[in-house]
Amino acid sequence: MxxxxxxxxxxxxxxxxxxxxxxxxxxxxxxxxxxxxxxxxxxxxxxxxxxxxxxxxxxxxxxxxxxxxxxxxxxxxxxxxxxxxxxxxxxxxxxxxxxxxxxxxEGAEALDCPDWLEAPLRASLGADFEAVMAAMQERAPVFLRVNLARLLRGAAVAMLAAEGIEAVAHPLAASALEVRAGARKVQASAAYREGLVELQDAASQAVVEMLPLRDGMAVLDLCAGGGGKTLAMAARAGLRLWAHDAERRRMADLPVRAARAGVAVTLVDRPEAAGPFDLVLADVPCSGAGSWRRDPEGKWALTAARLAALREVQAGIMDRAAALVRPGGVLGYATCSLLDEENGAQVERFLARRDGWTLETARRFTPLDGGDGFFCAVLRRG
Structure with missing residues (x-):
């Protein structure tokens, strides 16, 4: 053609x-x-x-x-x-x-921002609003996560290069590689087939690096989806891992991916029967505002009513996750959103309605950091 x-x-x-x-x-x-x-x-x-x-x-x-x-x-x-x-x-x-x-x-139109989202995004991003929205107009980079439990990052670069895939270390996470050339060869490569690398956004990897994981911990990925963060957690420590998703079909590929990575993960329909856990990660359903480069249709389909409904879902999941954490344990709350109402403000509402919890750390990532937009808060139960 x-x-x-x-x-x-x-x-x-x-x-x-x-x-x-x-x-x-x-x-x-x-x-x-x-x-x-x-x-x-x-x-x-x-x-x-x-x-x-x-x-x-x-x-x-x-x-x-x-x-x-x-x-x-x-x-x-x-x-x-x-x-x-x-x-x-x-x-x-x-x-x-x-x-x-x-x-x-002109204005929000030139930045490809829906008019109704301009004000909340400006309030959330501050002086970075225009730069972030301009970055969202570009294609997202292709990132890989190196399975550091089995291979060093430099060795992964060399292994990929031997198959015509150019990848370089990315500073956002210790396991992150940015693919500069040969991205369409990744899934046929030996490194991918052997579970030594996985496709995963660098900011998503950075979220997992924020979690205080240690050998022997009982860990639940409450909104596991395809299991990217489940496997990333497994690569960081010797964990007892459980994964759950409200729609079990989303986890259909996780057993195969886990076996390829040499990881044991138990899929559960009722995590309450398996708990309590030392750490629960709740990567909740959200607007997806941080991943609009990959899912631009989501930007144009989002409505104020849908956003309000998502906030209620997020609050409910946080409360469910909190009940699954043992005393002294940790709740990791994550979104792929740039909107404060789904991020910091959601955490503040959680702390206001639940006694005995403290916020240990929180961070928002934007495309200006290189990866997708993500937010993660680490909360500890007293």
């Missing part, structure tokens, strides 16, 4: 997305219907689609319309020389017409 044909394909996919189809589904359906497209073509079309979705407001302004064509035209106008893709040659999109002049986006 020519670059112009790829742009046309992205337009078709985005039209489906605007009709309500999830982007991944729309891309899969397009690929099945256009089997002539090679892996490079599919990857290029996917990149355009997600570049556009990260910058949907500003692309629509530059392109003159909230349509697939308008969005891709706006994306093309935002990059030096890309508007030449709209030349009408072969399968390329037709040249812009008189009614497609577009305009320069």
């Amino acid at each position: 020519t670059p112009g044909a790829r742009a046309a394909a992205a337009i078709a996919v985005l039209d489906r997305v605007l009709e309500g189809q999830p982007a991944e589904m729309a891309l899969t359906n397009w690929g099945r219907a256009n089997r002539y497209a090679g892996s490079g073509d599919r990857a290029a079309v996917r990149d355009i689609v997600f570049d556009v979705l990260r910058c949907k407001r500003s692309c629509a302004a530059r392109g003159g319309a909230l349509t697939g064509r308008g969005l891709v035209l706006g994306w093309a106008r935002g990059g030096l020389g890309r508007e030449a893709l709209f030349d009408g040659q072969g399968h390329a999109p037709a040249p812009p017409g008189a009614g497609e002049a577009g305009r320069v986006p």
Whole structure:
């Protein structure tokens, strides 16, 4: 496919997305219907689609319309020389017409921030607001977590390099590598197949490094999902590990991943029957505001009502987690959000309604630190 044909394909996919189809589904359906497209073509079309979705407001302004064509035209106008893709040659999109002049986006629109979220994000991020929102318009780096229980970080770099994957140490976590080249080779690499490295954001790894883990501790990952933080905790100490998720299907791959990493994890439906625990990690459902680079659709789908409902869910999970922690034990509260109402303010409300708990440490990470946006608070039960 020519670059112009790829742009046309992205337009078709985005039209489906605007009709309500999830982007991944729309891309899969397009690929099945256009089997002539090679892996490079599919990857290029996917990149355009997600570049556009990260910058949907500003692309629509530059392109003159909230349509697939308008969005891709706006994306093309935002990059030096890309508007030449709209030349009408072969399968390329037709040249812009008189009614497609577009305009320069301003304010929150230029930063691709939903209007209703601008004030709470400004209040949460302070002087970093504009820089963080600009960083969220870019693609997220690819990070790996080295299983330090089995391999040193430098050895992992060398092992990956032997298979054409360039990775460098990242300062956000002792186990973190940033992949600079060959990212699509990672999951076929020996290091990945043997459980020596896992795909995991650097800030997510840093959250686990904040937890006071020691050999022999009984630890529960209460909202385990796919188990990334479960496995990261296992790599830090010899733990007795349990994992739970409200939707057990999310943990479907965890036993295989744990076996690959050489880790024992017990999946439980009722953690209350297995407790109490020395440490409970509650990586709660949240707005996902810190991971909008990876999930730009989540940014545009979030509503005030949904955010309010999430805050209630978070409070309920914190209370449940607290009851599972033994006296003297630790509760780790984490989100992938940048919003203080889900982070520090949520912790303050917890401390106000529950006696005997103290806050030991808390930290917020933003894309300016290199990884996704995360928050973690470590609380100890008296």
